[in-house]
Amino acid sequence: MPSSKPPIVWSNVIFFALANFAAFILVPLWGLMHGYSGWAWSFFALFVVLTGMSITVGYHRLWAHHSFKARAPLRWLLAIFGGMALQNSILNWVARHRVHHRYVDDVTRDPHSIKSGFWHAHIGWMLREWPTTEADYSRVKDLEKDPIVMWQHRHYWTLVWVMNLGLPLALGLMVGDVAGVLLLAGALRLALSHHFTFFINSLAHLWGRRPYSDENTAVDNPAVALLTWGEGYHNYHHAFQADYRNGVAWWHYDPSKWLINLCAWCGLAYDRRRTPAFRIQRARLAVELRRLQRLAETPGLHETWRGALEREYQRFCETVNQWQEVQAQKVRAGREAMNDRWLKTELRTSFKELEYRLKMQRRRLHVLAGELNDRVRSSLSPPTVSG
Ligand SMILES: [Zn+2]
Ligand SMILES: [Zn+2]
Incomplete structure (x- = not known):
């Protein structure tokens, strides 16, 4: 002002x-x-x-x-x-x-x-x-x-x-x-x-x-x-x-x-517009990963935490890349895909699988976040959750 x-x-x-x-x-x-x-x-x-x-x-x-x-x-x-x-x-x-x-x-x-x-x-x-x-x-x-x-x-x-x-x-x-x-x-x-x-x-x-x-x-x-x-x-x-x-x-x-x-x-x-569920999950995970990465920078924290988070981040990027590939495939297939029932079903199941993968990753991160928060608050030791 x-x-x-x-x-x-x-x-x-x-x-x-x-x-x-x-x-x-x-x-x-x-x-x-x-x-x-x-x-x-x-x-x-x-x-x-x-x-x-x-x-x-x-x-x-x-x-x-x-x-x-x-x-x-x-x-x-x-x-x-x-x-x-x-x-x-x-x-x-x-x-x-x-x-x-x-x-x-x-x-x-x-x-x-x-x-x-x-x-x-x-x-x-x-x-x-x-x-x-x-x-x-x-x-x-x-x-x-x-x-x-x-x-x-x-x-x-x-x-x-x-x-x-x-x-x-x-x-x-x-x-x-x-x-x-x-x-x-x-x-x-x-x-x-x-x-x-x-x-x-x-x-x-x-x-x-x-x-x-x-x-x-x-x-x-x-x-x-x-x-x-x-x-x-x-x-x-x-x-x-x-x-x-x-x-x-x-x-x-x-x-x-x-x-x-x-x-x-x-x-x-x-014509009500809805954001695809995958994009909503992707946004939530990106925010959560950034938050945990900041938390993992706490001085004195065992580096295995950072390793576990890095692996989660890689998995997240892989899922997002795959989703983008399926999107591109859908665009390439164009209107034909809408008439081809098999192709339509294949695309839909691919989207569902990727959505599910992000959902499961959010659950894992939830557990990881709980442990990480405990560790930051109390003793500083390696994680018990495998990445
Ligand atoms: Zn507004
Ligand atoms: Zn506003």
Whole structure:
């Protein structure tokens, strides 16, 4: 971050101050004095889900990364409720998000780099005219061809006012609780959904594990996933951004992935992109091997540990090379392979075998890591696990 700070964006400062004051001071006060109707709570819950998921499923996984394709009715819905979330138009949001991925952690280019501190990554980046936050439209040429994206960009502010003031007002009048609906479904919903998204830029780059890549600050954290509609598996996401899943295991809490699956089941979404299992295993093993190699450099540790790790590393490289050969074979065979059942089966079993080999190697490394950690902590003696 440069030493002389750029000018303050007063409109944003005043807006965030008022929104958070309304959400965290006025809302509880009004609740204590007058209480809220069941309708107000219901609209609050509905809009928290709709606006939150329109950002994660729509802005993020659909438009920023093209990790799946969506039919027009779904895209309209995501564009309208995404606008209600008040996080800028799809075009502006995606332009900055793509820069974040491209230059993650670079304080001179990443719009909300965690290297500039928690506050800056969470909200501070929007409070001053930082040069890093300027939207680069050359990165969103693909979206300029999407009529729904361009409609939303042109009518963004009208959409914001209609959805954030007009809609709660109309619903409040309908159910006879104008103040309650405005405060809960308007103010509290807006402030909460803002912070939930902001946590992806702050907490998901700070607090958690890095199993798929140790090259940037993005982390996996199931607790953050609970608050961010599944986006807490951010280390996986930065490693494989084209994947429509952030929580890759079926049991990972990722409601955005489940919603995309549900939409695919209804025919509203299609062409969901998944990273091949081998590439995921390869990334995990590479990180683990690097970690163990660093640990094995501990002074005084018997060199057999380094030998065992070196042998594991060689095996890993062999498996990766073989996988690349099978890939090349598949490309050479081209479309014919898809029609030749025998060739197709042969390629599939080769991929499965190599995937299995990496899986077994991960198990071996797990045992090796346990022993190595013990040895580093206590006595320094040769391994009992054979390489
Ligand atoms: Zn990130
Ligand atoms: Zn992303």
